[in-house]
Amino acid sequence: MKEKPIIPIPEGFRICGEDWGLEIAEEGQLEHKDWGATHFDKFKIVVDPGGGDVLLKKTVLHELLHVIDHLSQLKLTERRTDLLANWLYAVMVDNPKLCKWLFGG
Numbered sequence: 001m002k003e004k005p006i007i008p009i010p011e012g013f014r015i016c017g018e019d020w021g022l023e024i025a026e027e028g029q030l031e032h033k034d035w036g037a038t039h040f041d042k043f044k045i046v047v048d049p050g051g052g053d054v055l056l057k058k059t060v061l062h063e064l065l066h067v068i069d070h071l072s073q074l075k076l077t078e079r080r081t082d083l084l085a086n087w088l089y090a091v092m093v094d095n096p097k098l099c100k101w102l103f104g105g
């Protein structure tokens with residue numbers, strides 16, 4: 001098993017009424033260049049925390065966008081998915097008051 005992040009990741013999430021799992025990848029579960037993968041047939045995302053906290057969070061956003069893309073049939077490219085994830089992450093990190101207003105907490 002890969003090293004777990006310092007702050008545990010949520011065990012899952014809901015999208016459009018579907019329960020999805022969010023798991024740390026087992027050794028060898030991901031292609032060596034990938035930090036995450038979405039398994040649409042198993043309703044789960046697996047991620048490698050080995051790149052650090054920021055990359056892990058961007059990867060989770062990236063994989064969430066793959067799920068949204070799949071459900072919405074947006075046909076996002078890998079590049080556009082990555083850009084959207086990075087931009088969303090940057091905007092949210094730079095705007096904690098906006099995020100608190102949007103999401104509560």
Ligand SMILES: [Zn+2]
Pocket residue numbers: 062066078081
């Ligand atoms: Zn991707």
